[in-house]
Structure formats: C-alpha cells, structure tokens
Amino acid sequence: MNHMPEILLGAVTLGLLWAVMTIGVYITYRILNIADLTVEGSITMGAAIAASLISKGINPYLATLLALLGGMAAGLVTGLLHTKLRIPPLLSGILTMIALYSVNLRIMGRANISLLRVDTVYTVFMNLGLNRTSAVLVLGLICVISLICILYWFFGTEIGCAVRATGNNPQMARAQGINTKSMIILGLIISNGLVALSGALISQSQSFADVQMGIGSIVIGLASVIIGEVLFSRTSFYSILISLALGAITYRIIIALVLKMGMPANDLKLFTAITVAVALSLPMFRAYLSPVKRSIREDE
Amino acid sequence: MLIVNGLTKIFNIGTVNENIALRDVSFSLNEGDFVTLIGGNGSGKSTLLNCIAGVYPVESGSIIIDGVDVTKLNEHKRAAMLGRVFQDPMLGTASNMGIEENLALALRRGQRRTLRWGISNKERELYRKLLKKLDLGLEDRLGTKVGLLSGGQRQALTLVMATLKKPRLLLLDEHTSALDPKTAQMVLDISDQFIRESRITTLMVTHNMRDAIKYGNRLIMMHNGRIILDIRDEDKQKLTIEDLLKRFGKASGEEFNNDTALLS
Ligand SMILES: Nc1ncnc2c1ncn2[C@@H]1O[C@H](COP(=O)(O)OP(=O)(O)OP(=O)(O)O)[C@@H](O)[C@H]1O
Numbered sequence A: 001m002n003h004m005p006e007i008l009l010g011a012v013t014l015g016l017l018w019a020v021m022t023i024g025v026y027i028t029y030r031i032l033n034i035a036d037l038t039v040e041g042s043i044t045m046g047a048a049i050a051a052s053l054i055s056k057g058i059n060p061y062l063a064t065l066l067a068l069l070g071g072m073a074a075g076l077v078t079g080l081l082h083t084k085l086r087i088p089p090l091l092s093g094i095l096t097m098i099a100l101y102s103v104n105l106r107i108m109g110r111a112n113i114s115l116l117r118v119d120t121v122y123t124v125f126m127n128l129g130l131n132r133t134s135a136v137l138v139l140g141l142i143c144v145i146s147l148i149c150i151l152y153w154f155f156g157t158e159i160g161c162a163v164r165a166t167g168n169n170p171q172m173a174r175a176q177g178i179n180t181k182s183m184i185i186l187g188l189i190i191s192n193g194l195v196a197l198s199g200a201l202i203s204q205s206q207s208f209a210d211v212q213m214g215i216g217s218i219v220i221g222l223a224s225v226i227i228g229e230v231l232f233s234r235t236s237f238y239s240i241l242i243s244l245a246l247g248a249i250t251y252r253i254i255i256a257l258v259l260k261m262g263m264p265a266n267d268l269k270l271f272t273a274i275t276v277a278v279a280l281s282l283p284m285f286r287a288y289l290s291p292v293k294r295s296i297r298e299d300e
Numbered sequence B: 001m002l003i004v005n006g007l008t009k010i011f012n013i014g015t016v017n018e019n020i021a022l023r024d025v026s027f028s029l030n031e032g033d034f035v036t037l038i039g040g041n042g043s044g045k046s047t048l049l050n051c052i053a054g055v056y057p058v059e060s061g062s063i064i065i066d067g068v069d070v071t072k073l074n075e076h077k078r079a080a081m082l083g084r085v086f087q088d089p090m091l092g093t094a095s096n097m098g099i100e101e102n103l104a105l106a107l108r109r110g111q112r113r114t115l116r117w118g119i120s121n122k123e124r125e126l127y128r129k130l131l132k133k134l135d136l137g138l139e140d141r142l143g144t145k146v147g148l149l150s151g152g153q154r155q156a157l158t159l160v161m162a163t164l165k166k167p168r169l170l171l172l173d174e175h176t177s178a179l180d181p182k183t184a185q186m187v188l189d190i191s192d193q194f195i196r197e198s199r200i201t202t203l204m205v206t207h208n209m210r211d212a213i214k215y216g217n218r219l220i221m222m223h224n225g226r227i228i229l230d231i232r233d234e235d236k237q238k239l240t241i242e243d244l245l246k247r248f249g250k251a252s253g254e255e256f257n258n259d260t261a262l263l264s
C-alpha cells in the first residue's frame, strides 16, 4: 500500500487528460442528444497526428493544435453524413470511426509510434524543474480550467444557446429560426476537436501512440459523464462542467483501485461496460425504489 | 399578405400508403385577418399550417408571404416571418432551458445569431413586463427551467415567444386542445388579446365550433384536403352552429359527424 499516493496522483493526472475528452462526449451526448461514436476514431486521430508530427520534429504545441483541427474535421464529416445525407447519427459516427481507423494508420505509417526520446508539450514544464507527473498535472489543469471557462462562455452566447436549443427540441429551434443542421455540425466539430486534443495530450503523457488506443473510449467517456452527474452537483452549467472533470478523475481512481486490488488489466473493458450499464439504468431503479417518483413518472 | 395558390401535398407519394392531404388549396389572407380554421380529423388543417411553415415540401402550388415566394425556403428561414404554437405544449419550448433563455431565443428569431451573450439585462425587464400580463406568476421565475411548468403555463409562454417579435403571420394549431377546459379558455383569451392588440394576421386551427364562431373575423372550413367554406365579417358575425352544420352539409354533401366538434 506504500505506493498508494503515487497511484492516486497518477490517476488524477490521467483523469485530467481524459476530462478533456469527457467534456467533448458531454457536448454530443447530453447537449446535442446524440450518441456519437466518432470519438473512438478521433481520440486516436489526435494521438496519431500529434505523435507522427512530433516524431518528425514539429513543435509539439503546433502538433497538438493540428491534432485538434484533425478531430474537428472528423466531427465535420460525421455532421455532414448525418445532416446532408440523412444517415442516422449513430450510424454516421460508426462510419467515420471505421474510416478513421485506416486514416489513422496512414497518418502514423505503422501501428504505433514511440515518443520516448523527443520533446513533448510537457517538456517545457519539466525544464522548469517539475517531474514528469507534475508537468502533466499542471498542463492538464491549465487545459481543463481554460476549457471550462471557454465552454461556459460559448454555451451562454447566442450561437451556444442555439446549439443547446437544437439538442433539446429541434422542432422548437427551427420555429425560432435556428438552422438546426448547422448547429448539429458545429456541436460535432467542437466535441471531436476536444476528443482529439485529449488523445494528443494522452499520447504525449504516455510517450506513445497506438492505432488501437481509441477502442472502448466512448464507454469510458460516458462512464465519466455519468459518474460526474451522479456523484457531483449539477445545478449550474459551471458546476456541471466541473463535475464532468471530477467524473473523469473519479473513473481513473476507480480503475486504479480495482487494478491495485488485483483485477487483470484485460478485464478492464468488461468492468467499464458493466459500470456504464448499471449507471445508465440507475434512473429506472430509482424510480422503482421511490414510490413518489414512480407515480410522477407514470403521470408523464 | 398571405397568398396560397393551388397547394397540393401528397404524403408517401408513389407507395401503397399514398395519401393526398391537400388538394389544390387556394386562398389569401388580408393584413390583420384573424381566421379560425375548422374541419374533421384528417381534413388537412395541420398539414396546411405545416406546409406554410415549411415543415414539409409541397408537390405543387405556391406560398407567398408579403410578396415573397417562400415555397422553396427552408423552415428556419421562414421562421423570421412566422409565429407558431403547436398542439403539444412540449413542442413549443426547450424544456431544459430557463424561461428567460427560451424568450431570448424567440427574441432573436430572424436575426443572425452571434457570439454576443445570449441574453441581456435590458431584455429581462421586457420579459418581466410581458409575463406579468399573463398573470401566472412567471415574471418572478425567469430562471426556472421550462420543463417544470404546467402545460398551460408552457402554452402561454410559447404564445409570448411566438409574438415577442411581431410575426407577419401567427399559426396556432389546436394550441389549447391538450389543456383542461379552464386553462384552455385562459390560453385562448390571452391569444385573442395578443392578436387583437397587435393586429397580428392569424390562422387558428380549432376543433371547437363555438370557438371557431366566437373568435376572429373569418372562418375557413376544410374537408378531405379542400377548403369548402370561407365565411367572413358580417356573414360570420351572424353565424350560428346550426347554420354552420347546414352549410357544411351543403358544401360537402355529407353529414358533419365529428363528435368532438359537436359536443363542444
Ligand atoms: N407526416 C405525415 N406522414 C404521412 N401522412 C400524414 C402526415 N401528416 C398528416 N398525414 C395525413 O394527412 C392527412 C391530413 O392530416 P392532418 O394532420 O393535416 O389533419 P388535421 O385536419 O390536422 O386533423 P386533426 O384534426 O386530427 O388534427 C391525414 O390523412 C393524415 O393521416
């Protein structure tokens, strides 16, 4: 147990990087009301772009920015498939995700890239005297806090409100003159941009990118969203955004603990899927357990 | 101000479920007309309103609002000219957003949406003033999520939203039929007050013959996708339910056998 503090710190650090992805998933899953599977491809795409550019000697900050743009392009493709070609959103996401697998292999040129001996976005902070974990922690915190501020601002603007209305009630949104197709595309672009950014940050912190790393990431994102919503406050938009970050961190802590308790790493995805299934069905169980709520539900 | 010319709408065209909902419908509205639209189930009332609003494309005919041919215009572009209230109270508002946020969305109908803040303090004053007129206590609950309001409160709010930026044409599709009688009357009275105060050109669908006769200056009746009666001004003022039934029988060659319409 003497490694506990280190394990926890590692989990918090990794959780911060995944929080960026979690916030992206929240934008599609909760704000747009779309389960977008593109993220499985765009998180890898972020890692692939960042790793291949950095290993070719490009500035890591520029590489990370380009990773973000790559993810946005992936979101755009899904958005166009859905709105212009009228393919259902779930299927549009799957199509982009599958296509991205090949695209990512092309970007990387091979199945994985090591970043062990090159400068990453974290090197600047390590040069200031921080160790690796603290460097990731500091940059992760900077990213998450600025992201929360930017998104709080954006979803309060006229365009941001239009995106929220589109996800909440598209018919009403159109009646108020909102171009719902554009708003869906915009939401998917922002979401997948953030997911790719997260992938870029994760690959640099673990010093490698792997073409398989996105598999199951949507479930991790959803688990983090739901943990955040269930465990932490969700009264104002600020607190929701913060609870998403806390959800991602909590998820990582849970995973670290079950691994520490001896669960084989190969069972992780099964464990996560079960956690999400249970969490998603919680509202139903609650309705059964509480007679008052149950009668309200039946009135609906 | 509204000219509908030879409008035909066919659902599921070319399939076994082909269904002609509108057959060569033509009529025009003058500025300030308040029309009640009545007709049996499936006669095409909602379809007519939805075609005017651009929810569905039409097979033939044209729709002209203020001299602009909008037949091919997207729904969200037409929205600049239209105020709409739906039958289902859930449809007109965004339930996860606050009362003031919904109103702010409506205030920007027809405007370019920018990265300016979505709502200003000056607007809040306006919203309080308008909501006070409803006398439902909503003026003190600007931040409340609309999902927490009752059906009647939501319909009243939707009505305020539809008229917040004076529309060229107000489309009300049985907007009181999902409410209990008392609330329905309240929402209807508010509608009538808004429409007359601002002289808004209005098409109001109702199933209730008495309401159709009581409100507005003009009554249009539809049957099987056609307009079969168009009764105006003095003619309409003198109209009784018996008259209306007789004229329906003559125009359609059928008995009017709509229970909901007769009972009310
Ligand atoms: N989206 C749709 N797809 C297919 N058919 C439709 C659709 N909407 C309406 N119809 C059909 O068009 C016809 C006219 O329906 P509409 O809803 O306009 O009637 P209505 O006069 O509003 O009736 P009600 O009083 O019941 O609301 C009906 O036969 C209906 O089944």
Ligand SMILES: [Mg+2]
Pocket (backbone or CB within 6 Å): B045, B046, B047, B174
């Ligand atoms: Mg109808």
